[in-house]
Structure formats: C-alpha cells, structure tokens
Amino acid sequence: MDVYLTWRGRHAATRQALAGMxxxxxxxxxxxxxxxxxxxxxxxxxxxMADLRAHGYRPENVAVRFYGPLECRWLRHDHWPEDDQWPT
Structure with a gap:
C-alpha cells in the first residue's frame, strides 16, 4: 500500500523531524x-535541499570539530516553538 503525502503534510513531517536541529x-x-x-x-x-530551504535552512561553512576545518552544513537561525522540547 502506497502512502501519498500532500505538500502540506510533507512540510509538517519534515518540520517535526527537524525540530531541535x-x-x-x-x-x-x-x-x-x-x-x-x-x-x-x-x-x-x-x-x-529544497525541503531544508523551505524551512529556512541555508548552507554555511561552520567549524564542526574544535580544531577541524570549516565544513558545509545547513543552518537555521530562527527559533521554532518545537525547539523548546530539546535542551540547548
């Protein structure tokens, strides 16, 4: 049985998965x-990448390891209410 998501459902599912990240x-x-x-x-x-952009993420070079080189990661700078369930 195939399950089909609407665009709204896909957006909600990816946002839920990305909460706290x-x-x-x-x-x-x-x-x-x-x-x-x-x-x-x-x-x-x-x-x-399209899903990440839809949620406000942008690619940036960041230091992932303390003394490591900069690496490209997708960052979100705005705070979501869903983030509050995760410790910072």
Whole structure:
C-alpha cells in the first residue's frame, strides 16, 4: 500500500523531524525521514535541499570539530516553538 503525502503534510513531517536541529545536512534529513543512507542519490539530495530551504535552512561553512576545518552544513537561525522540547 502506497502512502501519498500532500505538500502540506510533507512540510509538517519534515518540520517535526527537524525540530531541535539547527544544524543538519540533506543526508541527515533523509535518514530522519526513514531513508537508508545507502539509497541516498543526487536526486534525493536535491529534494532534501529544497525541503531544508523551505524551512529556512541555508548552507554555511561552520567549524564542526574544535580544531577541524570549516565544513558545509545547513543552518537555521530562527527559533521554532518545537525547539523548546530539546535542551540547548
């Protein structure tokens, strides 16, 4: 049985998965949505990037490790009410 999401349903599901995550990647979003990392393709990456943009995320170079080089991650600078359930 196939399950079809509306755009509104997809937006709500991805927002719920991203609650509490101000920094992420398209692959992490795919995994959070139940995807298998081995099935991650360029087409799926484009879809995940579109979902991240729809939620206010933007790609930025950030220091992920203390003494490591800058790496590209997707950041969200605005606070969501859903973030309050996660400790900062």
């Amino acid at each position: 101000e920094i992420t990647t398209p692959l992490e979003l795919f995994v959070l949505m139940g995807g298998d990392p081995d099935q991650f393709t360029a087409e799926i990456e484009k879809e995940a």
